[in-house]
Amino acid sequence: MSATTGGFVCAHHHLYSALARGMPAPPAVPHDFLSVLQQIWWRLDAALDLEIIHWSAALGAAEAVLSGTTAIIDHHESPMAIEGSLDAIAAGCALVGLRVIPSYGVTDRWSDAGVLTDVKQSDKMTAGARRGLAECERYLASGRRAMVGLHATFTCTSETLDAAADLARRFGVGVHVHVSEGPDDAGAATRLAHLADENWLLVHCVGLDSDLPGTIVHNPRSNMNNDVGYAQPTRFGNRVVLGTDGIGADMAEEFRLAFVAGRDHVLTFSPDTAYSWLANGWDLVPEARNDVVTWNYDHMDSAWHLAFTPGTRPLDVVIEGRQIVKDAQPVTFDLEEIRRKAAEQAVRLHERLAA
Numbered sequence: 001m002s003a004t005t006g007g008f009v010c011a012h013h014h015l016y017s018a019l020a021r022g023m024p025a026p027p028a029v030p031h032d033f034l035s036v037l038q039q040i041w042w043r044l045d046a047a048l049d050l051e052i053i054h055w056s057a058a059l060g061a062a063e064a065v066l067s068g069t070t071a072i073i074d075h076h077e078s079p080m081a082i083e084g085s086l087d088a089i090a091a092g093c094a095l096v097g098l099r100v101i102p103s104y105g106v107t108d109r110w111s112d113a114g115v116l117t118d119v120k121q122s123d124k125m126t127a128g129a130r131r132g133l134a135e136c137e138r139y140l141a142s143g144r145r146a147m148v149g150l151h152a153t154f155t156c157t158s159e160t161l162d163a164a165a166d167l168a169r170r171f172g173v174g175v176h177v178h179v180s181e182g183p184d185d186a187g188a189a190t191r192l193a194h195l196a197d198e199n200w201l202l203v204h205c206v207g208l209d210s211d212l213p214g215t216i217v218h219n220p221r222s223n224m225n226n227d228v229g230y231a232q233p234t235r236f237g238n239r240v241v242l243g244t245d246g247i248g249a250d251m252a253e254e255f256r257l258a259f260v261a262g263r264d265h266v267l268t269f270s271p272d273t274a275y276s277w278l279a280n281g282w283d284l285v286p287e288a289r290n291d292v293v294t295w296n297y298d299h300m301d302s303a304w305h306l307a308f309t310p311g312t313r314p315l316d317v318v319i320e321g322r323q324i325v326k327d328a329q330p331v332t333f334d335l336e337e338i339r340r341k342a343a344e345q346a347v348r349l350h351e352r353l354a355a
């Protein structure tokens with residue numbers, strides 16, 4: 001029985017989506033996975049600039065640390081503001097004192113003429129993909145921890161998939177990629193089979209139909225929100241970790257959702273399994289295990305208690321010996337200022353989306 005844990009790890013986030021809340025309704029109501037991307041996320045990411053990205057990251061980082069999460073593995077896309085975008089995210093997280101492992105999610109879905117297009121495997125790499133790879137390389141070359149991001153195979157040419165895998169190999173890091181989240185990405189396993197490695201992060205894997213090396217990131221709330229089905233991560237022998245896919249970074253809450261989603265699939269699903277996914281995050285960011293989070297609940301180390309106890313909150317958060325949160329209040333950052341600046345940027349972002 002313990003009220004203390006290490007800092008939780010969110011293994012798949014999109015900090016840029018923190019300001020999506022309250023965005024104007026899209027021109028058409030999304031009716032399937034692809035139209036969710038087209039109507040919501042691909043309009044949102046094209047409206048981002050570095051100022052919006054910075055304050056979105058700061059707000060997302062503040063909310064994360066106030067939820068007991070001390071490390072975020074982020075996947076970012078901003079096709080109209082690629083250069084410097086990973087620095088904007090890192091700076092936003094640094095304001096709060098949170099660890100972030102960013103990646104730029106490379107894609108060929110924007111043609112060189114700047115319009116959204118269907119991507120064929122055999123097409124040539126676009127300028128946008130080249131710039132995305134360069135942003136990953138620039139950040140990695142600065143010596144900071146990062147990954148190489150890929151959006152998903154169905155929006156990438158084979159040339160781009162090869163180049164991303166090669167860049168990651170050269171820096172000794174993994175590729176962070178959405179895999180078979182929805183039916184449009186059904187061919188992902190075939191296209192990644194000769195490229196994937198043990199240090200890759202394979203996000204979602206809802207429709208994955210054969211083994212790939214890497215860690216599977218399960219995002220139960222996002223999968224339910226997008227009506228893509230249950231990923232059933234225990235189908236494979238891979239290590240499984242938990243992510244939020246951009247909907248906050250409350251990992252105790254995501255654990256409870258992972259548990260209940262598993263139970264909804266089969267009654268024998270154990271909270272111990274979902275808890276092991278939460279704890280596996282420390283394999284990816286080992287130093288977060290040494291952070292100290294003290295909670296308002298004294299069975300945080302018991303899967304069977306936590307699964308049935310909504311509303312657990314951290315009281316104190318210490319990252320690498322530095323107290324970030326005390327008595328549930330931030331001590332190293334000004335939460336009101338971050339909220340105010342983020343709200344200003346949300347207004348700008350939503351005006352662009354309404355235009």
Ligand SMILES: [Zn+2]
Binds near residue numbers: 012013014178245
């Ligand atoms: Zn995602």
